[in-house]
Amino acid sequence: ITPMATTPAFPSSDYELNTPPTDGITAVRFGSSSFPDYLLVSSWDKEVRLYDVEQNTVKSAYRHKSPVLDCCFSDKYQVFKSYSGGIDNIVKMHDFNTSTEEIIGTHTKPVKCLRYSDTEGLIISGSWDSTVKLWDPRLAAESRCVQTCELPARIFTMDISSGQLVVGTSARHVFIYDLRKLPEPEQRRESSLKFQTRSIACFPNNTGYALSSVEGRVAMEYYDESSASQSKKYAFKCHRLTVNGVETVYPVNTIAFHPTFGTFATGGCDSIVSVWDGENKKRLHQFNPFKTSISSLCFNHDGSLLAVASSYTFEEGEKDHPDDQIIIHRVNENEVKPKIRISSTSEQF
Numbered sequence: 240i241t242p243m244a245t246t247p248a249f250p251s252s253d254y255e256l257n258t259p260p261t262d263g264i265t266a267v268r269f270g271s272s273s274f275p276d277y278l279l280v281s282s283w284d285k286e287v288r289l290y291d292v293e294q295n296t297v298k299s300a301y302r303h304k305s306p307v308l309d310c311c312f313s314d315k316y317q318v319f320k321s322y323s324g325g326i327d328n329i330v331k332m333h334d335f336n337t338s339t340e341e342i343i344g345t346h347t348k349p350v351k352c353l354r355y356s357d358t359e360g361l362i363i364s365g366s367w368d369s370t371v372k373l374w375d376p377r378l379a380a381e382s383r384c385v386q387t388c389e390l391p392a393r394i395f396t397m398d399i400s401s402g403q404l405v406v407g408t409s410a411r412h413v414f415i416y417d418l419r420k421l422p423e424p425e426q427r428r429e430s431s432l433k434f435q436t437r438s439i440a441c442f443p444n445n446t447g448y449a450l451s452s453v454e455g456r457v458a459m460e461y462y463d464e465s466s467a468s469q470s471k472k473y474a475f476k477c478h479r480l481t482v483n484g485v486e487t488v489y490p491v492n493t494i495a496f497h498p499t500f501g502t503f504a505t506g507g508c509d510s511i512v513s514v515w516d517g518e519n520k521k522r523l524h525q526f527n528p529f530k531t532s533i534s535s536l537c538f539n540h541d542g543s544l545l546a547v548a549s550s551y552t553f554e555e556g557e558k559d560h561p562d563d564q565i566i567i568h569r570v571n572e573n574e575v576k577p578k579i580r581i582s583s584t585s586e587q588f
Contacts, residue, residue, distance in 0.1 A: 252569040253566055253567060253568045253569060254295065254566070254567055255564050255565065255566050255567075256278075256290055256292065256295060256564075256565040256566075256567065257295050257296065257297075258288075258297050259562070259563050259564055259565050260280060260282035260283075260284050260286065260288065260550075260563050261282075261284045261563070262282055262283035262284035262306070262563070263282060263283040263306075263534065263550050263551065263552065263553070263563065264280060264281075264282045264283075264534050264535060264548040264550035264563050264565065265281045265282055265283065265306075265307060265308050265309060265310075265325075265534065265535065266279075266280065266281045266308075266309050266310050266535050266548075267279070267280050267535045267536070267537045267546040267547075267548045267565060268280075268310060268311055268312055268537055269537050269538070269539040269540065269544070269546065270312050270540070271312065271540055272540045272541070273319075274312075274319060275539060275540055275541070276291050276292055276293045276294070277289060277290065277291060277292070277298070277312075278290040278292050278537075278546055278565075278567075279310050279311070279312055279321050280310070280548070280565065281307040281308065281309060281310040281323055281325070282306070282307060282550075282563070283306040283307070284306070285302050285303050285304065285305060285306055285307060286300050286301070286302050286303075286307070287300065287301055287302075287303070287307055287310050287321060287323045287333065288300045289321070289335060290565070292544065292546070292567050298335075299335055299338070301331075301333050301340060303323065303325055303326075303327050303329070303331065304327045305325055305326035305327035306325050306326045307323050307324070307325040307326075308324060308325040308326065308349060308350060308351050308352075309323065309324060309325070309350065309351065309352050309353045310322065310323040310324075310353060311323075311353045311354055311355045311362075312355065313355045313362070313376075319334070319335045319336050320332055320333065320334050320335065320336075320376075321333050321335065322343065322353050322355060322362050323353065324346075324349075324350025324351075324353050324364055325349060325350055326349045327349075328345050328346050328347065328348060328349060328350060328366075329342050329343075329344070329345050329346075329350070330342070330343040330344050330345070330346075330350060330353065330362060330364050330372075330374060331343065332362075332376060343362060343374050343376055343383055344364070344372065344374050344383055344384050346364065346366035346367075346368045346370065346372065347366075347368040348366055348367040348368035348393075349366060349367050350364050350365070350366050351365055351366060351367055351393070351394050351395060351396075352364065352365035352394055352395075352396060352397045353365075354397060354398065354399045354404075356399055356402075356418060358401070358402050358418070359373075359402070359418055360375065360377070361373045361374060361375055361385070361418070362374040362376060363397070363399065363404065365394030365396075365397045365406060366393075366394055367393040367394065368393075369389065369390050369391065369392055369393055369394065369408070370387055370388060370389055370390065370394075371387070371388040371390065371394060371397070371404075371406055371416075372384055372386070372387050372388075373385050373386040373387075373418075373421070386421045386422055387422065388414075388416070388421060388422045388424075389422070390406065390408055390412070390414060391408070391410070391412060392408040392409040392410045392412055393408055393409045394406055394407075394408050395407050395408055395409060395435075395436055395437070396436060396437065396438050396439045397439060398439050398440050398441045398448065399418075399441065400441035400442070400443070400445050401445040402417060402418045402419060403415065403416070403417065403418075403441065403445060403462065404416040404417075404418055405439050405441060405448045406439075407430070407436040407438075407439045407450060408436070409435070411429055411430040411432070411433075411434075411435065411436060412427070412428070412429065412430075413427075413428040413429065413430055413436070413439075413450070413460075414426070414427055414428075415427075415428070415462060426462070426464070428460075430450060430452070430458070431450075431458045431460065431472070431474055432450065432451075432452040432454070432456050432458050432474060433452075433454070434452045434453050434454035434456075435452060435453045435454075436450060436451070436452055437451050437452055437453050437490050437491055437492055438450070438451045438491065438492060438493050438494045439451075439494070440494035440495065440496055440503065441496075442496065442501065443496050443497075443498055443501050444501060445462075446461055446462060446463070447459065447460050447461035447462055447472075448460055448462075449494050449496075449503060449517065451490075451491035451492075451493075451494055451505065452490070452491065453490040453491075454488055454490070455476055455477055455478045455479045455488040455489055455490070455491060455507070456474050456475065456476055456477065456491070457474065457475060457477055457491060457494070457505060457515075458472070458473070458474040459471075459472055459473055459474070459517050460472050473520070475520070477491060477505060477507070477513060477515075477522075478490070478491050478505065478507030478508070478509045478511060478513075479509075480509055487509075489507045489508040489509040489554075490507060490508045490552075490554060491505050491506070491507045492506055492507060492508060492532065492533060492534055492535070492552060493505065493506045493533060493534065493535050493536045493548075494536070495536040495537050495538055495545070496538070497514075497538055497542045497570075497575045498538060498540060498541065498542050499541065499542045499575075500542070500575050500576050500577060501517075501518070501577075502514060502515060502516050502517070502523060502575050502576070502577060503515055503517060504536050504538075504545065505536075506532075506533025506534070506535070506536045506547065506548075507532070507533060508532040508533075508552060508554045509528070509532075510528040510529045510530065510531055510532060510533065510549070511525060511526065511528055511529075511533070512525070512526045512529070512533055512536065512545075512547055513525045513526075514574055514575055516577045516578065518577060519577055519578070519579065521577075521578065523574060523575065523576075523577075523578065524573075524574040524575070526568075529547065529549040529564070529566070530549050530561040530562075530564060531549055531550065531551045531560055531561045532549070532550065532551050532552045532554065533547060533548065533549060533550075534548045534549075534550040534552050535548040535550075536548070538570070542570060542575065543569065543570055544567055544568065544569060544570060545567075545568040545570055546565060546566075546567055546568075547564075547565070547566040547567075547568060548563070548564075548565055549561075549563065549564040549565075549566065550563040550564070551563075
């Protein structure tokens with residue numbers, strides 16, 4: 240295999256956001272096309288920050304009583320709200336138009352994951368209490384929890400696409416739901432990877448999902464249970480480093496799909512971001528190492544920007560580590576567009 244070219248972690252067109260979180264970054268989320276320059280960021284310092292990435296300023300911020308583990312936007316129809324949850328067990332709504340906030344609901348243990356369903360107008364929360372709850376913020380407080388899905392293990396990760404919800408739990412369970420047919424899942428699966436699930440991201444074309452583990456692998460899975468579709472699934476090794484014949488394997492913390500090309504970026508505890516063409520089984524691009532682990536990635540609505548959270552994830556325990564950074568990368572098409580032929584700028588895996 241011909242080694243592929245890498246670029247500096249900070250090309251001249253890239254920049255670091257001012258006033259980053261002061262403790263571990265848990266999520267970076269771009270707004271939709273209605274608010275394309277806005278980036279929502281949650282962190283262990285108990286704050287949720289709203290950045291204007293073009294102006295490189297913090298437009299707004301609000302706090303929880305405990306570290307925040309995830310956040311998401313609801314920005315349809317110019318109603319500009321965020322939802323966040325974390326160690327305090329609550330799902331909080333913040334309205335940026337009115338600077339007001341409200342507790343939407345609670346879990347009995349920390350809220351690990353949040354997603355907003357545009358099609359259903361619902362907030363979906365996944366918790367370490369082994370439940371997924373669906374909330375309708377338009378209803379009265381006592382009626383907002385419209386559905387509770389009981390699972391056999393703690394929720395670690397989840398994603399949503401066109402009414403499909405994919406949930407990854409401890410013990411390597413994967414549950415696939417149709418949001419119109421709750422509370423029972425359409426499919427119950429076991430991860431094809433042998434180690435703990437770290438991240439799940441749905442394909443933009445709604446045919447399947449990518450799943451990563453703590454053991455330097457990504458699996459490409461398909462919803463269709465037919466033998467023809469299942470024969471297309473595969474897994475590959477990534478985020479590994481060999482020095483003097485000894486291989487070190489790193490967790491793959493985050494997966495982000497490009498909205499136009501369907502290629503995807505992964506970030507790991509090796510401080511590396513790589514871009515992959517899953518359809519043609521090629522690595523398209525790899526950045527030089529950032530200062531520390533990559534905790535979260537997100538493309539903006541048209542794929543022209545990639546937000547990179549460089550933030551130590553304590554995979555090696557308590558130790559001195561670099562300050563948290565959020566880098567905004569201006570995406571070049573040749574980094575993310577599929578290449579049909581193998582060349583010096585791509586590697587097959």
